[in-house]
Amino acid sequence: MRNARYTKANMMGEEIRPIMVTVRESEETLEAPSAPAVTVEHLNAYYGTFRALNDVSLEIRARSVTAVIGPSGCGKSTLVRCINRMHEVAPGASASGRVLVSGEDIYAPDSDPVQVRRHIGMVFQKPNPFPMMSVWQNVVAGLRLEGISDKKRLEEVAERSLRKAALWDEVKDKLHMSGAALSGGQQQRLCIARAIAMEPEVLLMDEPCSALDPVATIKIEDLIRELRESFTIIIVTHNMQQAARVSDRTAFMLMDEERAGQLIEYGSTAQIFTNPQDKRTEGYITGRFG
Amino acid sequence: MATQATTVAPKLFTRQSIRGQQRSRQLVDKLMTGLITTCAALAVAMLLFILVYVIIRGAPALNFAFFTERPLPMGEVGGGVAPAIIGTLLIMGAAALMGVPVGIGTAIYLAEYGRGRFATIVRFVIDLIAGVPSIVVGVFVWALLVRQVIGHFSGFAGSVALAIIMIPIVTRTVEEVLRLVPDMYREASLALGVPQWKTIIAIVLPTAKSGVITGVVLSMARAGGETAPLLLTALGNQFFSFDLFQPMAALPVQIYNYAVSPYDDWHTKAWGAALILIMVVGLLSFITRQVTRGRGLGGR
Incomplete structure (x- = not known):
C-alpha cells in the first residue's frame, strides 16, 4: 500500500519531481550481509571496435532486486546482457572481464554460454511468447527443448511457474490457447513464468514494463517484489519511480566522453534516491537531465 | 466510407478551398482504388480463365481408362496417361x-x-x-x-x-x-x-x-x-x-x-x-x- 500514492499519480500521468522516496524496507534488512549472487569485475563490452561498457564492477546481492538506471544508451541493457552472455549473440559483439555467478566465472574459457543461459533467466523489453505455441507449451518450452517429456512433471512445473508469475488464475482455462492471444501484460507474465520454469539462479529483466500500460506495469512490479523471495533479480528500467518502488539497491550508469557506459554510483535504493553521493546521480534523479 | 466522409466533412471544414481540395482528393482516391481493384480482378480472371478453359477442353478426354491405362499407338481408340x-x-x-x-x-x-x-x-x-x-x-x-x-x-x-x-x-x-x-x-x-x-x-x-x-x-x-x-x-x-x-x-x-x-x-x-x-x-x-x-x- 505504501506505493499507492505513486501508483495513482503515475496512472494519472502526473509527474513527481523531485522524487520522494519511501524506503521500502528498514535499512537493516536491506543491508543484511549475504554472499553476492553476481559479481561483475572490470567488465568491458564491445560492439565491434566500439566500447559500450567501460570497466564496470559491482556486486549483486542474492535474493534482492537490483535496479539499473540511467539515460538511453548508457549501457544498462548491455550490462545485463553480459550477465547471461546474451551480449555476444549480436554480430561482432564481445566482452572482457569477469562475471562471477555463484562464484563461477561465466567468462572462463571452459564456460559454455548455453549452460550459463540455462541458469540465468531473462525477460525482455517486448513480451515475446513463442507465437506457434500454446500458453502451456510456452511455459515449459525451455524444459521440453531440453528433452524433458515427463508429462506429469511438465504439468507440475507449468502450474507452479504460472502461479509464481501470478498468471495461473487468469489462464488456467486457456492453457491451450495461443500465447499470442493474451494481453500484453499477461504475455509478459507468461514470459516471466517461462523464465522461472527453468528455476534460474538469477533473473534478468530488461525494461520489462516499457511496452506495458500502467495497470499491467503495477502487476509486474508486485510480481517482482514477490519473486525477490526466490530469485536474485536485476532489472533495467528507464523509469526512476519504478526503480524506487521495486528495488533494494540501485546502480546508476552514464556514458563517458567516448560514449561508453560507466557505473557512476551504486548503493541502496534509499541512499541513491535520498542522499546521492555523486553530483551526476543527483542531477539525474532530480530530473535535471536524462 | 466515402459517404461518411462527405456527410461529416462540411461540418468540420466550411472554407470553400478546403472542400474543393477534399473533393479532388476523394476523386483521385476513388480512381486509384478502382485501378488496383481492376488489377486484382484481372489477375484472378486470368487464372479462372485458364482453369475453366482447360476444364472445358480437357474434361471430354477424362474417363476411367484415361487414369488407369497406358497410352495406345496412334489410330487406336482409348488408352490413358x-x-x-x-x-x-x-x-x-x-x-x-x-x-x-x-x-x-x-x-x-x-x-x-x-x-x-x-x-x-x-x-x-x-x-x-x-x-x-x-x-x-x-x-x-x-x-x-x-x-x-x-x-x-x-x-x-x-x-x-x-x-x-x-x-x-x-x-x-x-x-x-x-x-x-x-x-x-x-x-x-x-x-x-x-x-x-x-x-x-x-x-x-x-x-x-x-x-x-x-x-x-x-x-x-x-x-x-x-x-x-x-x-x-x-x-x-x-x-x-x-x-x-x-x-x-x-x-x-x-x-x-x-x-x-x-x-x-x-x-x-x-x-x-x-x-x-x-x-x-x-x-x-x-x-x-x-x-x-x-x-x-x-x-x-
Whole structure:
C-alpha cells in the first residue's frame, strides 16, 4: 500500500519531481550481509571496435532486486546482457572481464554460454511468447527443448511457474490457447513464468514494463517484489519511480566522453534516491537531465 | 466510407478551398482504388480463365481408362496417361526429396549463419541458378547423367534436373521468411539455454512454417510443369515403369507429345493430361500442407 500514492499519480500521468522516496524496507534488512549472487569485475563490452561498457564492477546481492538506471544508451541493457552472455549473440559483439555467478566465472574459457543461459533467466523489453505455441507449451518450452517429456512433471512445473508469475488464475482455462492471444501484460507474465520454469539462479529483466500500460506495469512490479523471495533479480528500467518502488539497491550508469557506459554510483535504493553521493546521480534523479 | 466522409466533412471544414481540395482528393482516391481493384480482378480472371478453359477442353478426354491405362499407338481408340501420372509423382517426389532439404538447408545457412564473403558468393550462385533457363539445366543433366554417369535416359536424371530448378526457388523464399521471424523469438529461446541449432529447428522454422511450406509448394508447382528438362532426361515411356533408373513417362512430356501430333483425338488427350497435371500439382500442395499441419512442438 505504501506505493499507492505513486501508483495513482503515475496512472494519472502526473509527474513527481523531485522524487520522494519511501524506503521500502528498514535499512537493516536491506543491508543484511549475504554472499553476492553476481559479481561483475572490470567488465568491458564491445560492439565491434566500439566500447559500450567501460570497466564496470559491482556486486549483486542474492535474493534482492537490483535496479539499473540511467539515460538511453548508457549501457544498462548491455550490462545485463553480459550477465547471461546474451551480449555476444549480436554480430561482432564481445566482452572482457569477469562475471562471477555463484562464484563461477561465466567468462572462463571452459564456460559454455548455453549452460550459463540455462541458469540465468531473462525477460525482455517486448513480451515475446513463442507465437506457434500454446500458453502451456510456452511455459515449459525451455524444459521440453531440453528433452524433458515427463508429462506429469511438465504439468507440475507449468502450474507452479504460472502461479509464481501470478498468471495461473487468469489462464488456467486457456492453457491451450495461443500465447499470442493474451494481453500484453499477461504475455509478459507468461514470459516471466517461462523464465522461472527453468528455476534460474538469477533473473534478468530488461525494461520489462516499457511496452506495458500502467495497470499491467503495477502487476509486474508486485510480481517482482514477490519473486525477490526466490530469485536474485536485476532489472533495467528507464523509469526512476519504478526503480524506487521495486528495488533494494540501485546502480546508476552514464556514458563517458567516448560514449561508453560507466557505473557512476551504486548503493541502496534509499541512499541513491535520498542522499546521492555523486553530483551526476543527483542531477539525474532530480530530473535535471536524462 | 466515402459517404461518411462527405456527410461529416462540411461540418468540420466550411472554407470553400478546403472542400474543393477534399473533393479532388476523394476523386483521385476513388480512381486509384478502382485501378488496383481492376488489377486484382484481372489477375484472378486470368487464372479462372485458364482453369475453366482447360476444364472445358480437357474434361471430354477424362474417363476411367484415361487414369488407369497406358497410352495406345496412334489410330487406336482409348488408352490413358497412367504411366505419366505415376512418372510425374515419382520424379517430383524424388526431386523434392533432393531439392527441398538442400534448399531449406541453404536458406538456413544464409539467414541464420551466413555472413561475409562465402554467404555473398552462395547468394550470387543461387540467383544465377534461378536465372538459368530450364532447358539449359536439362542439357547439363543430360550431358552429365544421361551421357556419362548412368549412360541412358532415366526418371532419376529428370528428378535431378527438377531438383536443380527447385533449389533456388526454395532457398530464396525460405530465406526471406526466415528473415521475417523477429529476432526477439531467437533471443527468447537462446536466453532459455537452448542451443542455436535447436532454436532454429524448434522455434525459427515452426514460426516461419507457413512461409516455408509456400516456398516448397511453389517450387514443386514450378518443377511439376517443366517439360524441356524432362524431354532431355526422363525421355518419356509408353509403358508402365516404376523404376527411376529407366526412361520414365511424365505428364508434361506426355502433353507435349500429344500436343505436337496432328490428331484431334490426341489434342483432346493433351488437354485432358493438362487438366490432370493441374490436379496433381494441386493435390501435392494440398498433401504438403496437410502433412505439415499442427504446431511446431507437437500437441500436449
